Amino acid sequence: MGRSAEALADSLAQATRQPAVEKSKPNVITTQATATLKPASFDDLGLHPPIIASLNAAFPNVKVPTETQAKFIPAILSGKDVLLKDETGSGKSFGLILALLNKPRISSQEKKTVSRRITSLVLVPHRDLAHQLYHWIARMASATEDPVDITSIAQVIVRDGQAHLTDGLRALRNDPPHILIGTPQAVMDVYKKDPASLQLSSLSSVVVDEVDYLIETAPKKDPSKSFHKAAVKASRKLLAHPGVTRQLLDVIFARRKGLNEERQDEAGYTQYQRRTEIAAGDNRRTEGLPQLVLSSATLRRHLTNYLYEESGWLNKDNLLKVKGAGRARVVHEKKDTTEMYPHDGLGGNGILHSVLLVSDERIENIAGAVPVESESEYLQPIDAQALFGSEAEAEPVVSEPEWVEKYAGTPTPFNPNAMEAIATAFALDVPSVALLVLPSTSPVQRAVYELREMGINARRVEGRSDLLRGDGSGQDNATLLVSTLATTRGLDLPELTHVFILGIPDGPTVNGKTVDAYVHLAGRVGRFGRGGKVVTVVEKEEESEGKTTQGARMERILAAVNAHAVRFGQFD
Numbered sequence: 001m002g003r004s005a006e007a008l009a010d011s012l013a014q015a016t017r018q019p020a021v022e023k024s025k026p027n028v029i030t031t032q033a034t035a036t037l038k039p040a041s042f043d044d045l046g047l048h049p050p051i052i053a054s055l056n057a058a059f060p061n062v063k064v065p066t067e068t069q070a071k072f073i074p075a076i077l078s079g080k081d082v083l084l085k086d087e088t089g090s091g092k093s094f095g096l097i098l099a100l101l102n103k104p105r106i107s108s109q110e111k112k113t114v115s116r117r118i119t120s121l122v123l124v125p126h127r128d129l130a131h132q133l134y135h136w137i138a139r140m141a142s143a144t145e146d147p148v149d150i151t152s153i154a155q156v157i158v159r160d161g162q163a164h165l166t167d168g169l170r171a172l173r174n175d176p177p178h179i180l181i182g183t184p185q186a187v188m189d190v191y192k193k194d195p196a197s198l199q200l201s202s203l204s205s206v207v208v209d210e211v212d213y214l215i216e217t218a219p220k221k222d223p224s225k226s227f228h229k230a231a232v233k234a235s236r237k238l239l240a241h242p243g244v245t246r247q248l249l250d251v252i253f254a255r256r257k258g259l260n261e262e263r264q265d266e267a268g269y270t271q272y273q274r275r276t277e278i279a280a281g282d283n284r285r286t287e288g289l290p291q292l293v294l295s296s297a298t299l300r301r302h303l304t305n306y307l308y309e310e311s312g313w314l315n316k317d318n319l320l321k322v323k324g325a326g327r328a329r330v331v332h333e334k335k336d337t338t339e340m341y342p343h344d345g346l347g348g349n350g351i352l353h354s355v356l357l358v359s360d361e362r363i364e365n366i367a368g369a370v371p372v373e374s375e376s377e378y379l380q381p382i383d384a385q386a387l388f389g390s391e392a393e394a395e396p397v398v399s400e401p402e403w404v405e406k407y408a409g410t411p412t413p414f415n416p417n418a419m420e421a422i423a424t425a426f427a428l429d430v431p432s433v434a435l436l437v438l439p440s441t442s443p444v445q446r447a448v449y450e451l452r453e454m455g456i457n458a459r460r461v462e463g464r465s466d467l468l469r470g471d472g473s474g475q476d477n478a479t480l481l482v483s484t485l486a487t488t489r490g491l492d493l494p495e496l497t498h499v500f501i502l503g504i505p506d507g508p509t510v511n512g513k514t515v516d517a518y519v520h521l522a523g524r525v526g527r528f529g530r531g532g533k534v535v536t537v538v539e540k541e542e543e544s545e546g547k548t549t550q551g552a553r554m555e556r557i558l559a560a561v562n563a564h565a566v567r568f569g570q571f572d
């Protein structure tokens with residue numbers, strides 16, 4: 001076994017000898033306490049040297065922690081609950097994985113046998129994100145010549161036919177991993193079939209990534225407002241159908257909910273005393289419950305209020321709220337617009353935003369789009385080999401005869417003008433890899449077929465773990481990856497230079513959810529200081545009184561994220 005892989009395994013093995021309940025470090029609820037901390041290295045944050053060695057070997061470009069990682073990694077290591085919000089691409093998911101890898105491994109001792117238990121459960125919205133996090137761990141575990149057995153470090157549970165209830169369950173029972181990553185639905189399936197296999201009672205951490213996607217809440221509206229009734233209806237519906245993530249958290253944190261309810265009316269002094277004891281490292285005060293970490297680039301106020309005031313899951317005595325540095329907040333003229341769009345700007349990372357309007361006659365830029373002087377910095381293809389330290393493998397695109405049989409001669413569900421605009425813009429502008437995001441319920445395979453018919457090297461993202469590892473490029477012709485809104489959240493595709501969005505994201509109306517959807521899609525580029533282009537393609541509609549055109553809706557979204565449309569040169 002190579003040195004860093006061995007060290008990683010050693011580090012995890014050593015951790016099994018540590019007590020199941022970690023020692024809390026001094027702590028108070030704060031958003032500011034660590035804000036000025038600027039550590040020079042991961043070592044300063046408390047990561048073990050073997051983990052750092054594996055990190056360096058597997059990800060040579062990750063040298064120092066990002067600002068947000070510097071805030072939340074120590075908090076996670078000390079057992080705090082964390083509410084984490086920072087920009088897309090600020091290293092939240094990656095930092096969470098590093099922190100979880102570093103946590104003492106939970107174990108139980110029966111007679112003379114020590115058995116390892118699941119230390120952390122990570123819930124993510126879709127299978128590709130689960131696989132992406134898994135690949136990060138696998139890359140670290142196999143960074144040297146003799147790989148560590150990944151099964152004992154990480155496992156993935158996603159709905160994949162029935163495999164998660166057969167092979168997945170078997171692996172879980174035989175060799176419980178340090179970190180279990182899964183989608184809520186698949187984890188719930190496993191829970192219903194064999195609750196003991198999830199070892200929920202002895203977990204040390206529960207992480208919910210993309211929490212605002214997994215836990216829906218409705219804004220609480222002023223009764224004097226016209227949409228109050230709709231908001232009340234939405235809240236009632238959510239209460240009646242709580243969603244799988246809520247159900248799982250209700251099970252895992254049932255005791256915390258009880259404690260929080262009991263403590264609702266307690267005297268301030270009692271609370272103060274308990275918090276002081278936790279700050280002094282009194283282990284009994286952690287109450288043997290796992291820490292809860294909730295993360296997303298977008299956390300609306302109604303969700304944070306729900307999480308903090310109503311859910312009952314959080315340990316309010318031992319909680320850190322991390323909010324990213326962000327940028328200057330947009331102040332809109334209309335008061336209600338500011339309330340609806342509480343976003344920082346989305347242009348500071350060098351992302352160019354364009355909107356194309358399509359009709360039978362032409363493809364044109366949205367009115368008011370400004371020209372860009374130099375685009376070269378946005379279009380630098382990323383060298384996968386330099387980024388990952390491995391050779392990218394070329395894989396030819398094969399034509400699929402059964403698709404032709406299935407689709408040829410049947411009407412397309414897509415607007416042909418929009419698909420043509422995307423194909424043209426892609427062919428003219430994309431140097432290496434682009435992503436096309438379709439509306440949630442769109443047939444991805446059909447889109448891939450239609451794009452290939454137009455000569456575009458299109459591929460599905462879903463299930464293509466090679467692409468998530470960054471190993472799918474290296475081909476002569478540029479690649480257009482195709483996904484849907486439902487399967488794009490959190491994906492990290494480092495080679496990406498362009499994101500094409502078909503239609504208003506999460507449309508047709510524009511509200512907070514729509515804006516958040518755009519933020520997450522646009523956030524697939526412009527990561528870690530790299531540039532990128534986001535091109536939204538919508539139908540050109542005739543303006544008429546009382547009608548908001550799709551173009552006007554896109555203008556509202558761009559205004560909400562403090563971005564201005566730029567001209568996509570080829571169409572003028």
Ligand SMILES: Nc1ncnc2c1ncn2[C@@H]1O[C@H](COP(=O)(O)OP(=O)(O)OP(=O)(O)O)[C@@H](O)[C@H]1O
Pocket residue numbers: 059061062063064065066069086087088089090091092093094095296297489490491492494523524527528
């Ligand atoms: N400290 C670091 N230095 C350099 N690169 C990093 C660092 N941390 C993470 N990265 C890289 O940044 C990329 C994005 O990280 P990650 O997906 O964790 O961001 P995120 O904040 O979770 O984004 P999103 O909100 O879109 O899910 C990954 O490719 C990762 O390898």
